[in-house]
Amino acid sequence: MARSSTAVARRSSGSSGRTAKNGQELSLIIHPYHRHDPRSQPPYLYPPYRITPARSPRKPLIVLPHTLSEITGPVYGHGDITETDNDLTRQHAGEPLGERITVSGRVLDDNGRPVPNTLIEIWQCNAAGRYAHRIDQHPAPLDPNFSGTGRTLTDAHGNYLFTTVKPGPYPWNNHPNAWRPAHIHFSLFGAAFATRLVTQMYFPGDPLIPFDPIVNSIPDEKAHQRLISKFELDLTKPGWSLGFRFDIVLRGREETPFETKR
């Protein structure tokens, strides 16, 4: 598995690492991840998203310098994925209703290196704006041919692709006449506990985006654009599906690892 130049550093440190008589490691390479720019991320408390006051901590977070516990995380393999997992239009006997779309992109770290073999999980409502979930009471029809759930692994270059249908917007009870813009939920692991990301992908030109408190919770408006996919003719399959590109940048490693003498 080629996971950037750090993999090389790791290997060489492993071969030259010395071990004390009691079996304790004498040296260990810790290569921490960059911290987020707070303006590019939502805060926890954002009262226009009405439930956040009940569910957000008020005490300042404690900054935790990364240890082995934060720079490791679950590793997945191709055995975790089945053939139709990334094609949400082929998971039932018939085809789902709605606009068939291809959603594809590349997962990179913030150093510009691809993130290979990482698990991406998605979930979404159907074309009418209804989730196949027992608590969704929106009076729009369920689609017996659509579950709205998908997963895939990025390839060696960080690329991924899903085939699905375009989700519909739907009302929610956050404030009077509140509607969520059409979106697909994305969950990614990256290489470590520190790189975990759950986000939502939106569609270009959606008039509901500027009214959405979940998008607007992100202070830097430029960062909102990073959540909006781009229509791309090159990803559009003639006579078949519209193509949307959604590239995802995860946290990358700091410039220099440090070695711990033990």
Add this chain to the structure above:
Amino acid sequence: MKPRGKKPDLVPIPWQTVGPFFTITLTDPRPLPNIAGPDTKGERVKLVCTVFDREGAPVPDAMIEIWQANAEGKYNHPDDTQKKPVDPAFLGFGRMATNGEGICAFDTIKPGRVPGRGKSVQAPHLVVGVFARGVLKRLATRIYFAGDPANDEDPVLALVPKARRATLMAQPIAGEPGAWRCDVHLSGKRETVFFDV
């Protein structure tokens, strides 16, 4: 093809809440309550986690993710270069949604000690991610075991004001050997310590 010469935007993209419907992909098809299987080595523990909101009400639509080392204190990950054995019967990852009472439980083993920074050694702990509708980005915390003598020399606990350390301690459940209670208070008087990871 992307236009050449355009500098890519290399700022990590923003978090967004998991919302109320994540279970259809993240937990219902593949719940992971058994972090340890029958062949996993180590001292069996059951972690009973309850998530509470600011008013002390249970949160019925939260999700907890757990990542931990094996009984020897080794992570099943290529960046853990310690010369300790990986347990082939142990990945170390668990994930569950809370039920109507805000509860989810994990069957696992007590992790061994892993190195901290410098010469420090961390006390047995699990790293924990808490997600929920209304939680705009993951809340990161840890679970330690109350009464473990190694807690006194743990370098991460040392960063936490003494009065708040108890919020990170799992407490043994009376009458249920091996079972530990882990309460997560998102907010309020008993607010759990969360980390900027």
